[in-house]
Amino acid sequence: MRALRRFTVRAALPEPLLPLSQLVMNLRWSWHPETRDLFETLDPALWQSCGGDPVKALGEVSAERLAALAKDRRFVRRLQDAVDDLEEYLATPRWYQSLGTDTANGGAPASxxxxxxxxxxxxxxxxxxxxxxxxxxxxxxxxxxxxxxxxxxxxxxxxxxxxxxxxxxxxxxxxxxxxxxxxxxxxxxxxxxxxxxxxxxxxxxxxxxxxxxxxxxxxxxxxxxxxxxxxxxxxxxxxxxxxxxxxxxxxxxxxxxxxxxxxxxxxxxxxxxxxxxxxxxxxxxxxxxxxxxxxxxxxxxxxxxxxxxxxxxxxxxxxxxxxxxxxxxxxxxxxxxxxxxxxxxxxxxxxxxxxxxxxxxxxxxxxxxxxxxxxxxxxxxxxxxxxxxxxxxxxxxxxxxxxxxxxxxITNGVHAPTWTARELVDMGTQTSSQGDPVEVDGPVHFDGVDGIPAGDLWAIRRTLRARLVEEVRRRVRETALSRGATEAEVGWTETVFDPDVLTIGFARRVPSYKRLTLMLRDPARLKAMLLDPERPLQLVIAGKSHPADDGGKKLIQQMVEFADDPEIRHRIAFLPGYDIGMARYLYWGCDVWLNNPLRPLEACGTSGMKSALNGGLNLSIRDGWWDEWFDGQNGWAIPTADGVADADRRDEVEARAIYELLSTQVLPRFYERDGEGVPARWVEMVRHTLRETGPKVLATRMVRDYVQALYVPAARSARVMSADGYTPARAESQWRGHLLHNWSTVRVAHVEATGAGDTPEIGSTLALRAEVELPGLEPGDVQVQAAYGRVDDADGLHDVTTVPMAHEQTEGSRHWFTATVPLERTGAFGYTVRVLPHSEHLADPAELGVVTTA
CATH class of the missing domain: 3.40.50.2000 (Glycogen Phosphorylase B;)
Structure with a gap:
């Protein structure tokens, strides 16, 4: 017999513990370690069995335990401290409040x-x-x-x-x-x-x-x-x-x-x-x-x-x-x-x-x-x-x-308090002598990491890797049992993975362009790397395929079949159930984060950012964020075969590049140890990643960029349009309709250039004068630009610079505009004149989608 509906019956909270409800219902606990510590204290064993879910734990903790905690003055004091901390977090003005939200003076949006x-x-x-x-x-x-x-x-x-x-x-x-x-x-x-x-x-x-x-x-x-x-x-x-x-x-x-x-x-x-x-x-x-x-x-x-x-x-x-x-x-x-x-x-x-x-x-x-x-x-x-x-x-x-x-x-970012291992934060890997990264204009460096001895940094990376190994063993055992193995058959899972072996992670959704199985292109070569007696590697892989994507499911099946091989299953694992909880262990513990999409089909790829915040080194195709922030010291860029049309050959070339990087650069650097057993060159790459890449990948940097580049300008535009009962919106709409109705008659009738002489030399200038026909429109309705730059054999302009041309003269619907163009480079040079709509309310001159070029 099945229940019609299920729900949880909770024990009533004693009055001293009522603030627990306030903490549970604000999801800040999901990224605030001290609050999670408090929840764990309710019942450590229950906390583990509930998977760190405070709502579930609070629903299942016994009335007797709650009564005992209500009389525990130390716990009640910790509880009140946590509530006070949350209330201070909610009430204290932060970066955004420094911008000012005086809407009458064009301040930041109130909502x-x-x-x-x-x-x-x-x-x-x-x-x-x-x-x-x-x-x-x-x-x-x-x-x-x-x-x-x-x-x-x-x-x-x-x-x-x-x-x-x-x-x-x-x-x-x-x-x-x-x-x-x-x-x-x-x-x-x-x-x-x-x-x-x-x-x-x-x-x-x-x-x-x-x-x-x-x-x-x-x-x-x-x-x-x-x-x-x-x-x-x-x-x-x-x-x-x-x-x-x-x-x-x-x-x-x-x-x-x-x-x-x-x-x-x-x-x-x-x-x-x-x-x-x-x-x-x-x-x-x-x-x-x-x-x-x-x-x-x-x-x-x-x-x-x-x-x-x-x-x-x-x-x-x-x-x-x-x-x-x-x-x-x-x-x-x-x-x-x-x-x-x-x-x-x-x-x-x-x-x-x-x-x-x-x-x-x-x-x-x-x-x-x-x-x-x-x-x-x-x-x-x-x-x-x-x-x-x-x-x-x-x-x-x-x-x-x-x-x-x-x-x-605006390049994505990731929320550091959610994704960074607590031990690394406590060591100071996200501190900067420049102050709060949000407040700093220009590049920020997490230079606090410079004061951490190499041995200590290496030791904490080993600790995090060991934690991942424990999690892999637990999940591999659960997976084997769920797939039909008996208790007598899963003893091998107790020794899978090794906390001292180079650990590579690959976890993401499984559409075909992310190429889950590219690493299997040469299975014998990969197998040899996994089992190398002196410099082995181990691979932890996770990801979900869309339920309707049988192609993606087939890729997962191929990976699982490879990992099921008894000879190598202690070195490679596919973990089902990829979610936020699993992901943290992967980001904390993996030494290398592998990403091999078909370039340029990865919009950003933030998983590698989370690994970088934990000192992981990226091994990735130069796609998404890695294309702009790879610097040669924070990991390795996999060479791409962008010009190869044959998909199979492209996969072959890029898979071979991965194997070569692993065997000639990644593995040797990880296992090259100094007299104290520390891989000094590897640790310096970790330190550089934490110092230089860490500040770039922050979600606070991303949201600040959205606020300054998009939200504040959008709010100003919205206020202008809504003023006086939307009178400006009506007027701008009428102007746009009028301009678009007349645009087909706009024409650059003639352009003449003077001043450069017969043999133009760098440093000289070109005086341009354009005759533009604007039937039905006024000079103020348009912006006339001179566009110039390097020119190719087909007369195409490249590295284009534009300068506005000044209105000089009007005769009926004919208007003349002038500009001076500097000759700042040697070689083939070209120019043209174009006409664009102009309004103070346009966010971009291309916004209306119309342009007329000479």
Missing amino acids: IAYFSAEFGITEVLPQYSGGLGILAGDHLKAASDLGVPLIGVGLLYRAGYFEQGLSSDGWQLEHYPSLDPHGLPVKLLREPDGSAVVISVPLPEGRTLYAHVWRAQVGRVTLLLLDSDIEENAPAERGVTDRLYGGDEDHRLRQEMLLGIGGVRALRAYCARTGTPAPEVFHANEGHAGFSGLERIRELMESHGLAFAEALQAVRSGTVFTTHTPVPAGIDRFPKALIERYFAGFGVPLHDLLALGAEEDPAKYNMAHMGLRLGQRANGVSELHGHVSRGMFSNLWPGFDESDVPIGS
């Missing part, structure tokens, strides 16, 4: 909404599948540490992503546990009368999707999670938030409607009931949240009587869009007919709505295109990914070079 389909805060709240969710979780944590008034918006999936197991033959198995929100560190958003807040989203055929709103507290940051599994819904609607990235197109569309439309409505309800300032900036983390912009357009059309174009102008000004996808296959694309069916009566003109998601295939609706058209500011997540994104979406800005496409980049 920012951050939408994401997944959030990886802690394994206790399993609402993430991989890097996107972990990044979103780190974004919230870093925002909390900086005092940024962020509100996260996502969905509460009743089955999360999935728990991964392995069959006897190594095939991935998926198990979806049923999550009870009442057993999670979340609280229901309620009305003043105590009833649950219910938000609604309209669906076709007169149906309605309802949702409750759960609130998780992530330090100073609130995270709102929408839950459709409520009695107000019909069965089909109750299942909308069943699984992360599950279901068919119809199901996914409803999820994204709930995230975007429902998310905005949940925000409005939360702000109204708590007195929180309404967000001025809306940040969409990937295209899943694109419908949030559509809902805000509908709001303005309904509340202020704005036309669609006017409301779009106002909404775009305060919207930031971040793309994480370097491959078209990773973009959500819905059938246009499905969009038409769901949004026919939404309250926004359907033809305008469809234009937002238009792409090359007229039958598809592209959510990334929608995100870019709704966001005045957009970015990729590393310098290389920004470059890839500009090429990938360049067709949205026809006539512009890729370098002019208005998609910038």
Whole structure:
């Protein structure tokens, strides 16, 4: 007989222990060691069996134990100290407060909404599948540490992503546990009368999707999670938030409607009931949240009587869009007919709505295109990914070079308190004589590591490696039993791995482009390295494949079959169940972090950053963040075969490069010891990584970049557009419509150059004068630029510099503009003149997607 529903009956907390509830319900405990120590004291054995989940531990601790702790004055004092520390953390002004939020004078936004389909805060709240969710979780944590008034918006999936197991033959198995929100560190958003807040989203055929709103507290940051599994819904609607990235197109569309439309409505309800300032900036983390912009357009059309174009102008000004996808296959694309069916009566003109998601295939609706058209500011997540994104979406800005496409980049970062081993922090590996890294302008160095003797640094790395070995042994034993082995057959797991052997980690999602099995390209050579009697290596591997990706599952099966070999299974292990809890052990204990994607398909790849914070050395293809921050001393760059068209040959070349680096550089350096048994050159690479790479990969650096480069400018734009009942938005919309209507008649009629003579020499100048025809437009409507630089044999300009040309003369619709161009380099030189729209409200001159060139 099965239970209809399960829940936990907790012992009532004695009055002296009531503050425990306050600590449990703020997820700061997930990155605050002292609070976790306090929870462990409740019952150390129970803490271990509950996997470090304080909500579960508090639910299972006995009433007798609680009564004893309530009388333990030392524990009660520690408890009060922890609560005082949390309250001080929540109340003390931090970096963001130093910026000032005086909105009348263009200060920082008083509130920012951050939408994401997944959030990886802690394994206790399993609402993430991989890097996107972990990044979103780190974004919230870093925002909390900086005092940024962020509100996260996502969905509460009743089955999360999935728990991964392995069959006897190594095939991935998926198990979806049923999550009870009442057993999670979340609280229901309620009305003043105590009833649950219910938000609604309209669906076709007169149906309605309802949702409750759960609130998780992530330090100073609130995270709102929408839950459709409520009695107000019909069965089909109750299942909308069943699984992360599950279901068919119809199901996914409803999820994204709930995230975007429902998310905005949940925000409005939360702000109204708590007195929180309404967000001025809306940040969409990937295209899943694109419908949030559509809902805000509908709001303005309904509340202020704005036309669609006017409301779009106002909404775009305060919207930031971040793309994480370097491959078209990773973009959500819905059938246009499905969009038409769901949004026919939404309250926004359907033809305008469809234009937002238009792409090359007229039958598809592209959510990334929608995100870019709704966001005045957009970015990729590393310098290389920004470059890839500009090429990938360049067709949205026809006539512009890729370098002019208005998609910038902010390189991801990781939350150091979450991912760094406590011992390393206590040693001072993240201290700087320059002060708080957040406050320093320019490069920061964690030079505290310079005062740590090499022997001590090496000893702590050995300790962390030994901790990983213990965890590997535990998990390998559990996995063997779950795959059908008996207790009598798992004795070998007690001696797998060795705390003194070079340990390499590889853990990530398992799509084909990440090439999980590249290391198996020459199995005999890898086997020889694993078993080398003098310089062996050991490999710990983890990762989940999407449930619908049989190709990815096949790669996992190949890896498991290789690792099952009794001759080498003490040196290589595939660990199922990759999550935040497992990941910490890997980042702490691995000496080398391996990453071998197909370049340039890795948007950022933050797992290597977490390893670097722990002194791990990266061995990686130069993709994502590693392309910009590899410096020759923080690891090794795997040479790529970018020009090789044959995929099989490319894999062969790059796999051989990995083997060569391991055998000729990585292994010799690790095992080369001085008289005290310390690998001095290796430890210096570790020290350099901690000192130089550590500060760069911080999530606080990333969020500070978002605030300064995107949030503050977006807030200023949003305030300007909303002033005086959105009068500026109306005027700007009218100007844009007028300009675009007349743009086809703009022409550069003639350009003349003087001053360089017959034989131009470096140091001389070129005087340019351009005649530009602007029928229906004024000189102030445009910016005329001289563009110059190196020129190739096909007359293409490279390394382009632009200078504005000054308006000189007008005759009717003909206008003359002038500029002086310096000749600053030798060799082939070229120039041209181009005309762009000009408005003080444009974030980028390419924003409108129109340009006229001579």
